[in-house]
Amino acid sequence: MNGRANPVISGRLRGLSLHLVVLVIAAFVVVPLLYGVLGGFKDTGQLSTNPFGLPSPWVPENYTDVIMSASFWRQLGNSTFIAIATTVIVVGVSAMAAFVFARFAFRGREFLFTLFAAGLMFPFAVAILPLFVLLRTFGLLDNPFGVILPQAAFGLPMTIVILRGFFRAIPGELEEAATLDGCGAFGFFWRILLPMARPAIATVSVLAVVASWNNFMLPLVVFNDPNWWTIPLGVQRFQGQHASETARILAYIVLAMIPALGFYAVAERHLIGGLTAGAMKG
């Protein structure tokens, strides 16, 4: 169709319209975030009279109040601790299981692996009630391990599936050489396999951190005590308490976004690589 028109001009036009489409979509994504950032510097009156412009005057108190509040930092600390503990457990335990699934032949292997892989489809929602009763029985309510252990358990399927793929790709000759040199199964796992799989370990760790950081349902039922609230829970409760003070809520969620966005900036490659790998294998 565009074969007849001047190719340079039609090429430019096409480039321009492509850019226009992309810019509109970028606006759809960015405007809500920008509204949050700028809105946090306004007061609630300004938000209705001057929704689009820059704040005038700038009101930094919304942000400084949050930064000065102990509860915000407490939530940040809780989220961090829970995310790290979950990640260490799920990656450690999964690596061991994935090693066996990738490198040993034994009766029942496919069955067990299928059992784990089937877990990919089942969210907390299906198990949350019995899980709650179980945690209550063991006294794990209002205890970080009441969130950490179930999160680790539900993270196993994805982590095992991805790690098994990587472990299988490491050539058998290496293992034979290690065995000849007197390396046992554990020695091979610890000294050779894990160091070689470092990129894969990084990928699944990043996925585990993000999943834990954003988890809402489990902390919602486990933590009654505000001292244990995580960021998502804190955000929801803050909105509940300050329903009419839009600007303050905006400031709170903007500050709550920063760690996640910062983490994304640093770990983007692993995150995206892991998600596509996970999706393709799920």
Added chain:
Amino acid sequence: METTTEPGAPSRLPAAAAGRKARPASAGARGGRLRGLVTIALFLLPGLVLFCLLVVAPILVAFYTSTFKWSGLGGPPTEFVGLDNFTRLFANEVFLGDLWHGAVLIALSVVVQLPLALGIALLLNQRLRGRAFYRLVFFAPYILSEAITAVLFTMILSPDQGLANQILGIFGLDGLEWFADQSTVLVALFLVMTWKYFGFHMIIYLAGRQGIPKELTEAAQIDGASGWKVFRFVTLPLLGPTIRISIFLSIIGAIQLFDLVWIITEGGPTHSSETMAVTMFEFGFNRFQVGYASAISVVMFLISLVFALAYQRFVLRRDLEGATTVMRDQR
């Protein structure tokens, strides 16, 4: 299905090693069968215990308690009611509403959100200045938590003075009630879901698109195919496996939808945005009808399971035999 890039995989490995079946008993068995079994057991045990105790057992317990009338308090359930909870469930308008809302959100996702994501992925696959930056931006909402997204859009789509209504006002349009109106709440929710999730699907499509050899689209162009025809007869069929996976993930996600709905509407106004997970949560944790709520969990589980099995059997099966193996050979 493992055709797309395996990021971070040591690239010097010959393809043969990746495709090979796990080697028959290596380290362990040579030094004695028993020692091998002990090693296997030791490595597998922590994962198995964690998984069985906190994933498998709770799901089985949910099946058990779904046959009781039980408040969840004061000892194990005693009042056995058979399948009563399920007959109640399927006679209940709220629950039938849940199924309908799920179906609407799935339909909207598949018909609107995924094609949008695909279009953007193909756009960003073109030579376009700043495309790495755009990719970064479009994916960003996916990593924000549902809680933050929910609260942000509660403000933006607020009926009084929310940003969305202010924007409509510029064009002289009346503001909408968004989440407060039964007739708009699902669409408003879908808008939020699109904002949050389209970047994820875009990323999957981009990965799939990059797995299509350039020679194929170039050959089609040389043969005189127009841009649309190249898309329709080359790109789209070869993206088939990726698209089918993305539809699968989208549907599984919609079946389980909870966080966004719970925070924004709690299922309201008058149950018009309620999902299965929200109803389950409401009955389980607020109304202490744990038996009834367990029945909802069981139905969610069965729907996910049947859907997943049927989808793998009938939709994904072709991918395992056809397109992917061809693509793998060509790489």
